[in-house]
Amino acid sequence: MKKPFLRLFAGKAWWTTILFLSFVVNGMCQLTQWRGPNRDGIFSETGLLKVWPEEGPQRLWITEGVGKGWSSPIVTDRNIFVTGMIDSKDVISCFDLNGKMLWQVPYGTSWEKSYPDTRGSATIEGDLLWLISGSGELVCLSALNGERRWSVNVDQMYESEWHNWGVSESPLIVDDLVICTPGGKLTSVVAFNKITGEEVWRSESLGGQRSYVSPVIYEYLEHRMILAATATHLMALDPGTGRTLWSYLYYDQAKWSRQPGLIWINTPVIHENRIFLSKGYNYHAVMLEMNQEAAAVTEVFRDSVLDNHHHGLILHEGYLYGSNWLNNGKGHWACMRWSDGEIMWEHDWHNKGALVFADGMFYAYEEKSGHVGLIEPAPEGIKLISEFQVTEGTGPHWAHPFIAHGNLYLRHGEVLMAYKIR
Numbered sequence: 001m002k003k004p005f006l007r008l009f010a011g012k013a014w015w016t017t018i019l020f021l022s023f024v025v026n027g028m029c030q031l032t033q034w035r036g037p038n039r040d041g042i043f044s045e046t047g048l049l050k051v052w053p054e055e056g057p058q059r060l061w062i063t064e065g066v067g068k069g070w071s072s073p074i075v076t077d078r079n080i081f082v083t084g085m086i087d088s089k090d091v092i093s094c095f096d097l098n099g100k101m102l103w104q105v106p107y108g109t110s111w112e113k114s115y116p117d118t119r120g121s122a123t124i125e126g127d128l129l130w131l132i133s134g135s136g137e138l139v140c141l142s143a144l145n146g147e148r149r150w151s152v153n154v155d156q157m158y159e160s161e162w163h164n165w166g167v168s169e170s171p172l173i174v175d176d177l178v179i180c181t182p183g184g185k186l187t188s189v190v191a192f193n194k195i196t197g198e199e200v201w202r203s204e205s206l207g208g209q210r211s212y213v214s215p216v217i218y219e220y221l222e223h224r225m226i227l228a229a230t231a232t233h234l235m236a237l238d239p240g241t242g243r244t245l246w247s248y249l250y251y252d253q254a255k256w257s258r259q260p261g262l263i264w265i266n267t268p269v270i271h272e273n274r275i276f277l278s279k280g281y282n283y284h285a286v287m288l289e290m291n292q293e294a295a296a297v298t299e300v301f302r303d304s305v306l307d308n309h310h311h312g313l314i315l316h317e318g319y320l321y322g323s324n325w326l327n328n329g330k331g332h333w334a335c336m337r338w339s340d341g342e343i344m345w346e347h348d349w350h351n352k353g354a355l356v357f358a359d360g361m362f363y364a365y366e367e368k369s370g371h372v373g374l375i376e377p378a379p380e381g382i383k384l385i386s387e388f389q390v391t392e393g394t395g396p397h398w399a400h401p402f403i404a405h406g407n408l409y410l411r412h413g414e415v416l417m418a419y420k421i422r
Contacts, residue, residue, distance in 0.1 A: 029126030032076045034170040035356065035400055039216045039267050041314045043358040043403040048421050050361065052374055056388025057419040060407065061099035064414050067091050069118035070398035071170075073409045073416060076124055079143070080409065082416055083131060085110045085118045090133040092122060094146065097405060099418060105146035108133025111166030117395070119168035119212075123178075130171040130178050130194065136160055138171065138180050140197060150197030158182040158190060158202070161209040163231060163262050168212035174226060174239045183210040183230045189237055201242035208232035208253075212265040212310070220273050223294035227270070231262045234277060236294070246296050248288060250277055265310035269320065271338065274300070280309035280325035287341060301341040306334050311354040312400060314362070319344065319379045321362060323352035329368065335379055347382040349373065354400040361385070363401055363408060370397045370412060392417065 035041045049057065067084020074081045079102070080095040089106040096102055110116045111134030122131040129143045136155025141148055154160070155167065160182035172179040178194040187202040208230040215228035218236065225236040225245055235247040251262065269276040275297065278285035285307050288297040306313070306324050309331060313322035320336040324346070331352025335344040353366035362375040370390035376383040390397065393412025402409040406422025 030077070031123070031125045031173055032074055033123045033173075034072055034074065034121040034214060035267070035312060036403075039172075039214065040269065041312045041356045041400075043356060045358045045403050045406060045422070048359040048361065048403075048406065049374075050385065052386035052388065052421075056372070056386070057408065057421050060418045060420050062392060062415060062417045063095065063099045063101065064416075065101070065104075066093045066411070066414055066416050067118060068395070068414060069411075070396070071118050071121040071411070072400045073402050073411050074122050074124060075402050075404040075407075075409055076143070080416070081122045081124060081129065081143070082411060083107075083118045083121060084414065085116060085134075088112070090118050090120075092129075092131065092141070092146065094143070095416070099416070103146045105141070105148075107131060107139045107141065107148075108137035108151075109135045111135060113164070113166070115165050119165075121170045123171045123173055125173055125194075128194070130173065132167055132169050132171055132180060134166045136167050136182065138178070138192070140178070140194070149195075152192070152197055154180050154182045154190060155210075158184060158186045160184045163209045163212075165212070167210065168214075168265065169210075170214040172215040172217070172226065174217060177239065179215050179226060179228070181210065181213070181215060181228045181230070183208060188230050188233070188235060189215070189226070189228045189242065191239075191242060203235070203237055203242040204244055206230055206233045206235060206244075206247055209262060212263070214267050216267050216270070218268075218270050218275070220290060220294065221292065225294065227268055227275070229264060229268075231264060234268065234275070234288075236290075245294055246290070248297050250279075250286065251283075266308055266312060269313050269315055271315055274338070276313065276315075276320065276338075278306060278308040278313060278322075280307050282325065283307060303336065303341050303343075305343045305346060306336045309352055310398070311352060311367070312356070314355055314357050316357060316377045319377070321377065322355050323364075323366075325352065333364070333382060335382075337379070344379045345381050349382065349384065353397065356401050356403060358403045363403065365390075365397055365399075365401050365410065367397045372401075372408075372410070390417070 069084040189203040213229040364373040393415035399411035
């Protein structure tokens with residue numbers, strides 16, 4: 001008679017058993033994902049430059065051929081992964097740390113309608129990676145050579161309801177699960193076994209279309225939950241069962257007829273028992289507060305200034321920083337006091353754009369003309385220390401930067417670049 005541990009894997013594919021045993025032997029593998037370890041735009045790099053040369057930091061290398069897209073490069077301890085659209089397929093390319101392409105494979109069909117360029121980034125843990133195509137194919141690949149382990153078209157299986165631009169989600173790994181949010185009438189959030197691709201649970205449906213939000217883990221006191229979103233609701237889920245702990249109606253379609261209300265992209269900003277939501281388009285941002293039982297949230301305040309579009313907000317020492325939305329082609333930069341929502345300053349620097357943080361400094365990448373700024377956090381006013389301009393590549397500068405190995409990694413269209421910032 002097989003022992004319980006071995007019986008668990010009887011009849012499984014050989015690679016499934018080997019991968020699981022590798023996870024056990026090596027312990028918890030490092031998770032590398034969109035906007036850093038905690039999806040909050042904060043990277044752990046240290047010893048970085050506090051001022052750049054006049055012409056900008058040294059560019060180490062530049063490479064092309066990654067396909068069209070606005071997804072972020074994801075950098076592990078040994079490789080760089082970036083997704084893009086080539087012809088009608090979403091592909092993922094793997095590079096070494098010197099910018100040499102090692103392999104490139106398709107993983108799904110691109111979004112075929114408005115703005116089809118690839119937006120979802122890969123999530124990597126150990127020797128596996130997970131990603132979602134623009135048409136909703138959730139795929140697990142080998143991070144070593146791109147070999148497909150399993151796949152499921154989540155949006156077809158769960159009858160997802162799409163908005164104008166398909167899927168922009170980066171999968172979330174929680175323990176032994178991979179999480180995605182198809183939305184629709186059947187369910188809002190689904191969890192699969194990350195090794196086998198088998199469904200573990202599906203949440204109740206709160207209705208509404210897919211959002212463009214990537215889910216995140218939220219921990220408060222002894223509580224641990226998944227925060228995920230449809231186009232209308234924020235919901236908190238028990239990671240083990242998928243049970244809805246609470247939900248919040250952010251966009252009420254019965255009260256608002258404007259289509260932009262459905263365009264929700266930013267992952268929530270979380271700190272202690274508070275959660276900040278923002279989606280641009282002159283739609284109000286809101287600060288929520290969760291009770292100690294983790295059973296409900298209430299609104300603390302609303303704000304009409306820091307309505308971040310799709311570029312990410314960062315909380316630093318009690319203040320929230322980022323760009324806002326004036327129109328689709330223009331935005332300012334602003335700072336808000338976290339405790340009460342007071343706007344400390346609003347400043348016009350080129351245009352709105354993505355923001356990340358490392359070693360005490362902000363790295364801003366504005367979307368229209370590709371200026372990259374090194375900014376010192378200050379609630380008294382914007383402190384721009386250095387800047388340079390990305391001139392290679394085409395299209396909007398929408399890809400969020402990534403920081404690793406003392407380098408700043410930028411993607412503009414089909415071009416991938418690395419700059420030395422240590």
